[in-house]
Amino acid sequence: xxxxxxxxxxxxxxxxxxxxxxxxxxxxxxxxxxxxxxxxxxxxxxxxxxxxxxxxxxxxxxxxxxxxxxxxxxxxxxxxxxxxxxxxxxxxxxxxxxxxxxxxxxxxxxxxxxxxxxxxxxxxxxxxxxxxxxxxxxxxxxxxxxxxxxxxxx
Amino acid sequence: xxxxxxxxxxxxxxxxxxxxxxxxxxxxxxxxxxxxxxxxxxxxxxxxxxxxxxxxxxxxxxxxxxxxxxxxxxxxxxxxxxxxxxxxxxxxxxxxxxxxxxxxxxxxxxxxxxxxxxxxxxxxxxxxxxxxxxxxxxxxxxxxxxxxxxxxxx
DNA sequence: TTAAATGCAAAGGGTTTGCACCGGA
DNA sequence: TCCGGTGCAAACCCTTTGCATTTAA
Numbered sequence: 001x002x003x004x005x006x007x008x009x010x011x012x013x014x015x016x017x018x019x020x021x022x023x024x025x026x027x028x029x030x031x032x033x034x035x036x037x038x039x040x041x042x043x044x045x046x047x048x049x050x051x052x053x054x055x056x057x058x059x060x061x062x063x064x065x066x067x068x069x070x071x072x073x074x075x076x077x078x079x080x081x082x083x084x085x086x087x088x089x090x091x092x093x094x095x096x097x098x099x100x101x102x103x104x105x106x107x108x109x110x111x112x113x114x115x116x117x118x119x120x121x122x123x124x125x126x127x128x129x130x131x132x133x134x135x136x137x138x139x140x141x142x143x144x145x146x147x148x149x150x151x152x153x154x
Numbered sequence: 155x156x157x158x159x160x161x162x163x164x165x166x167x168x169x170x171x172x173x174x175x176x177x178x179x180x181x182x183x184x185x186x187x188x189x190x191x192x193x194x195x196x197x198x199x200x201x202x203x204x205x206x207x208x209x210x211x212x213x214x215x216x217x218x219x220x221x222x223x224x225x226x227x228x229x230x231x232x233x234x235x236x237x238x239x240x241x242x243x244x245x246x247x248x249x250x251x252x253x254x255x256x257x258x259x260x261x262x263x264x265x266x267x268x269x270x271x272x273x274x275x276x277x278x279x280x281x282x283x284x285x286x287x288x289x290x291x292x293x294x295x296x297x298x299x300x301x302x303x304x305x306x307x308x
Numbered sequence: 309t310t311a312a313a314t315g316c317a318a319a320g321g322g323t324t325t326g327c328a329c330c331g332g333a
Numbered sequence: 334t335c336c337g338g339t340g341c342a343a344a345c346c347c348t349t350t351g352c353a354t355t356t357a358a
Contacts, residue, residue: 026333056322068322072324185357206347227349
């Protein structure tokens, strides 16, 4: 488990992954537009998870003319490409995970609102048990476990 | 884990629990109104989980004059009494769990949409590991794990 | 009597949709 | 040229809030 702060942490991502987005769109006959460039740029400096609304907001910082529906439609496309995944956060909102090759879930403290990443190794036993006993295949990227963190338990 | 069907299963609950609601409200200086009677009656024949919207709908079946805000406000009160709990389902909506004395989470198949209850024993290892390693106390009633069930994995 | 609860209406928030126009390839 | 994308606006859905009115106790 790694601390990721109350909401989201950001940092530069592997440029190669993002450079390829254009080509992957072209391969499918889809287009590389200025609006998509903005969203991809935003995603490239995002680590962890963000809500759709947050992405809209960040795109607007780069291009005030950003339209929400365009962002959401592009997110759909990028999800098809496997570049983002979406799940639902503790507040029930759409939550996007960037670069799901580092698949993880989330731990959320309902007392202080902090969120931590939950790595695959943390839930190995659960994943294996559900598979063995019920044949259920867990989609970890979609998991958010709510509770209280150590500090808030006092 | 117990099968609960694609959405919700219903059945008669322990009458004693529901009879006491009136008294528990009175103990707090709160009131036993016709509208609350309707909601409690609906909850009494509900097992598992329901969304707020579903509860509004079922109340309307009994009393077409049902107002959503009243239902949601009463749900808040009942949550204070520990009679329901709420979390967030796979679609991100408010989801209420009835009679949390049988606390459980949920398994949701994103392929067929079925939902199963996840009992405490299914996640013992996870709960213990998170506690031991990170001091995190899991609120199982808030957990929904998404993935694919045995049938849909083919 | 009187604080709690209701009804109504309106706002709220994030997300989705329809449709005419625009513009990458 | 032509189909995919965009902008805009409106719709959507569930949920929450404010406020005057009603009602349980």
